Amino acid sequence: MKAISNELIAAAQAGDQSALEAVLIGIQDKMYHLSMRVLANPDDALEATQEILILILTKLSTFRGESAFSTWAYRVASNHLLGAKKLRDRDPGLTFDLFKADLETGLVADPPAAPDEALMLNELRISCTMAMLLCLDFNHRLAYVLGDILEFDHVEAAAILEITSDNYRKRLSRARKDVIAFTSTSCGVVSKTAKCNCRSRLPAAIAAGRVRRDDLAHADARQPSYQEVVADVETMVGDLKTLKLQRSVPEPAFPQNLLAQIAGIVSLPH
Template identity: 60%
Template sequence: MTAITVTADRIKAAQDGDRKALGEVLEGVQDQVHKLSRRILVDPEDAREATQEILILVLTKLSTFRGESAFATWVYRVAVRYLLHSKKIRDRDPGLTFEAFAADLETGLVADPPDAPDHALLLNELRISCTMAILLCLTMELRLAYVLGEIFELEHGEAAEILELAPAAYRKRLSRARSEVVAFTGRHCGLASLSARCLCPRRLPAAIKAGRIVPGHTPNSEGANESYSEVRSRIGTVIDSLKAFRLQQAVPEERCPQDIRAQLTGILSQLA
C-alpha cells in the first residue's frame, strides 16, 4: 500500500472547490486512513466507521490546511485527534490488558491438535488476529505511538508532530510501547519464543470453540502474502529483539473498503 502522496496543486484545486480534485485528494488518503484505523481499533466494523468519519473530517477541514506541515502529517493529525477524542471509540474500547490476554491465550491449549479441513487458513487467521489484538492491550496513547513508529515506520519527528508531542516525549512513549509489546510477545507467543506455551496450532481449537476464529470466515488474513508456516519459518531466523516487530509487520494491509469509496463519491456528487 502506498503512502499518502497528493500533489500540492491538487490540494489547492480541492480547496478551491474543484470536485474532481476533492475526489483525488480523498482517493490519495483513504487507504492509509483505513490502515491506521484498522491497526488502532482492530475490529473491522469499528475501523470502517472510523475511516468514513475521518475522511469526512478531512473533506470538511481541508480549507484549514495551510501547508505548515506535510499534507500527510496533517491528515494523520486529523485522524489521530478523532481516534483519541471520539466518545464512540472510548465507549467501545474492550479494556483488554496484557494480563487478561495472557490468561486467555493459555486457556484450552491442546498438546496434539487435530487438523481441520482449512487448517492452514485458520492458523494464519489466528496468527494475524492475535498479533493485531496484542496492540489493544496498550493504552490508546501508546498504541498510536507504536503504530506510527513501528508499523508505519514514520520518522520520529513526524510522528511527534502528528501526536502533538515534543520529540523527546514521543521517543519515550514509543520506547515504552515497544518494550511492552516485545516483552509480551517474547513471554507468550510461541512464534517468537520456544518457551512460550501458546502456539497457534495448540490454541486454534479453543479459539474456534470460543468463536474468535470462525471456519470459513477469515477477514483478517484475506490478501495475506505469507502463510502461517512461512511466517513461522521467517520469524525463527531473526534475533529476539526483532521478532515482535517482524510479527507486527507480517499483518497484511487492507485497502479502504469499496463501500466507503462509493459513499464518498456520493457525497462529492452532491456538492454544489
C-alpha cells in the first residue's frame, strides 16, 4: 500500500471531503485484494470490500497514529472478515481431502485443444489457486494471506490480527505446512506426479460451470500466460514452488463504478 500521509489523514478526519476520497482511493485495491484472497468468491469479495471501505471511513476518527495507517486499515479489514457472520455462513467448508477428491474427478487424459485454451487454463489456474486456501479455517487463512502472499513481517501481521508474534508464527507455520503438503501432491503446476493438471481438469471445470468462456472472473490477455507461470514455478526449488504459485495470482483492481456507490453512501464527491 502506498503510504498515505499523516497530513492527508488529518484532513480527512477533520471532514475534508477531497481528503476522504483520496484515502478511499489509496486503500481500495489493497482491501479488495485481501478480500479476494480470503474469500475467493468475487461477489463475496466485492461486497466485503465495500463494507470494509465504509467501516474504515466511518472509523477514521478513531485512528490515533499509534501504528502505520496501513496496519490499522488491514486490522479493520481483518476484523470484518473474521467477524462477519454472513461471510462465515457462506464459507464452503472445504477440506484439503474434499478438494483433492474433487480435483481428481472427471479428468481427461488428452483433451482436444480449444482456440481459447490458454486463457481458459489461466482462469482455471487462478481460481483453483485461490480456492485451495478455502481449505484453511479463517484464522489460518488470514495468517497465510498476510504472511506469504502480502508479505507482512511477523510483527506487523501479528499487530493486524491483534495476537502475539509467537501465536502468529505458529498460525503461519501450520497454514504454510498444510498448503505446501497439498500442492506438492495434488497440484500439477507444482508437482509433475500429481494426478490433476490444468489441461486434464479443464473439461470438467467447464462442464461444472466453474470456468465460463463468456464470463472469465480472473484471467485476461494482459496477464502472464499460463505457460509463463508454469515455467516460473518450475524454476523454483522445493517449498518455493508453492509460494510462487500463490503469489502468481494477479492483484485485482477494485471496480470504479463501486467506488462511486461508496462515495454516495459516505457523502463523498464523485
